[in-house]
């Protein structure tokens with residue numbers, strides 16, 4: 337967390353937000369605190385309630401229950417235009433009859449800003465998004481990426497306390513999207529604006545966010561930094577939705593000094609955790625934590641290694657890395673990421689795999705629904 341966010345961790349506070357549409361519960365008691373200057377992404381699959389939560393903060397959807405407080409002010413009953421919040425949508429939503437500068441000036445004029453200040457404010461915000469040269473251009477003659485830059489400048493020009501962005505780059509091609517992500521991060525750092533960013537793209541959330549709220553079924557499953565979510569996903573859903581992983585069901589056989597021995601289709605696997613013998617669990621391992629070869633295994637740490645042999649099913653070339661899929665008994669698939677394909681390894685080859693006991697994640701099986709496996713597919 338940045339210094340400003342640490343000083344004011346509840347700059348935006350959403351408490352117990354609930355929303356139903358007819359019989360469907362779309363938000364099921366969501367709490368979220370965002371620090372001043374922080375960039376928080378709402379990440380989750382389609383329909384999990386991200387946009388609804390964002391629209392509640394914007395004032396575009398009225399929650400059935402719950403409160404939204406921004407910088408000490410209760411927004412719950414305020415209309416959107418009195419909330420001091422800027423919004424950028426996926427579909428640009430620029431005013432087609434105005435040029436670029438006219439779009440950026442619009443909010444300032446609507447708020448009755450000092451006419452002498454409007455020109456310099458527009459110029460400053462166009463410079464921020466690198467659109468100065470196109471100030472007089474019709475927005476109809478802009479590319480998608482340029483339109484989104486104007487939308488960001490327009491939202492920031494009025495100096496909002498909070499910027500909300502709803503999948504703003506999803507219509508752009510991959511290269512442009514990645515460039516826009518880097519740019520937006522720079523811009524927000526420069527102006528220090530607090531932002532909430534809705535996306536279903538995990539790479540986008542991992543690349544941009546100070547913290548990510550992983551959402552599923554109208555709830556926040558985990559709120560943490562990208563690195564924490566990747567290394568220590570709090571739930572099977574977070575494990576499956578963010579990054580690749582091997583997931584193996586098992587039953588705890590023994591628990592001694594905090595080390596579990598778990599019976600699985602791959603044989604016994606050890607993990608750190610606190611479960612009673614007989615508990616049904618789900619084991620997770622990240623692909624880059626698994627090393628190939630019996631000899632040069634990973635650093636075992638204090639708790640030792642898990643070692644298995646499995647048949648190589650497929651190798652997917654990813655440029656700098658190669659993703660290896662291993663078929664294990666009972667339909668289990670093991671995912672490994674390596675720097676290169678081992679010499680002579682063809683589909684069907686039996687290879688040794690090893691990973692540290694400390695890199696073995698374990699969850700109660702009851703938490704893992706079929707949708708968790710679907711999300712990861």
Ligand SMILES: Nc1ncnc2c1ncn2[C@@H]1O[C@H](COP(=O)(O)OP(=O)(O)OP(=O)(O)O)[C@@H](O)[C@H]1O
Pocket residue numbers: 357362380381382383384385386387388389536
């Ligand atoms: N105005 C509405 N009336 C009825 N149902 C709605 C309304 N708005 C949203 N929903 C439903 O609420 C659920 C959550 O929608 P929401 O748009 O918040 O999800 P999301 O996570 O943003 O998904 P997406 O990425 O597809 O936009 C969906 O099932 C959607 O169909």
